[in-house]
Amino acid sequence: MTKCASPAARRYIVRVASLMALYLVVLFVAKWTFNAIQPTGPIAWALAIAPALPLIGVFWAVMRLLVEETDEYIRMLFVRQCLFATGFCLTITTIWQWLQNFDLVPAGNGGFGAAFFWFIGLGFGALYNRLTIGDWGNVW
Amino acid sequence: MKNRLKVLRAERDWSQADLAERLGVSRQSVNAIEKGRYDPSLPLAFTISQVFNLPIEEIFSPDEG
Numbered sequence: 001m002t003k004c005a006s007p008a009a010r011r012y013i014v015r016v017a018s019l020m021a022l023y024l025v026v027l028f029v030a031k032w033t034f035n036a037i038q039p040t041g042p043i044a045w046a047l048a049i050a051p052a053l054p055l056i057g058v059f060w061a062v063m064r065l066l067v068e069e070t071d072e073y074i075r076m077l078f079v080r081q082c083l084f085a086t087g088f089c090l091t092i093t094t095i096w097q098w099l100q101n102f103d104l105v106p107a108g109n110g111g112f113g114a115a116f117f118w119f120i121g122l123g124f125g126a127l128y129n130r131l132t133i134g135d136w137g138n139v140w
Numbered sequence: 141m142k143n144r145l146k147v148l149r150a151e152r153d154w155s156q157a158d159l160a161e162r163l164g165v166s167r168q169s170v171n172a173i174e175k176g177r178y179d180p181s182l183p184l185a186f187t188i189s190q191v192f193n194l195p196i197e198e199i200f201s202p203d204e205g
Contacts, residue, residue: 006166045144071165071166071174072162072165072180072181072184073165073166073168073169073172073178073180074166074168074169074171076178133172133178134172134175134177135168135172135177138166139183
């Protein structure tokens with residue numbers, strides 16, 4: 001759910017949408033290739049890493065928004081969102097790690113990496129802003 | 141920080157959107173500053189001062205106590 005108000009926020013949306021579309025394509029190609037030809041060696045490594053690259057691109061887009069947003073209040077809201085997301089992500093992954101350390105949950109993470117929880121945290125960060133300051137911000 | 145933004149805006153018959161346009165910020169920013177939910181940076185405070193043609197201390201004052 002997104003509401004745009006500034007040119008920087010609009011650029012952010014275009015960047016994230018493009019990167020997520022690229023992510024889906026790369027993910028499909030990587031999965032299909034692993035199933036079809038079971039690559040090994042450097043090709044397997046490159047294919048496995050490939051879906052991570054568009055996600056790293058999204059982190060870049062987030063940082064660019066922080067740099068390019070000229071409205072200081074809107075930027076402050078987004079900084080708070082990012083800090084909330086970071087705390088949320090670290091909390092979830094730390095709890096999960098200790099549940100694993102005592103063998104209460106299975107090893108692995110079911111394919112959900114830290115980025116997944118960080119993006120969920122970004123949404124909760126907007127809610128936190130709404131509850132504490134009264135504004136959702138421009139990107140949520 | 142307290143401020144007289146709402147009064148000064150009303151005296152000039154400006155909407156929040158009008159003031160936001162003059163300041164080059166979002167209407168959300170003006171609303172947040174007006175309601176005391178956000179204290180502007182010094183550069184933005186100077187811009188506000190220029191837009192209203194008043195010294196900063198006639199627009200903003202510290203909270204008492």
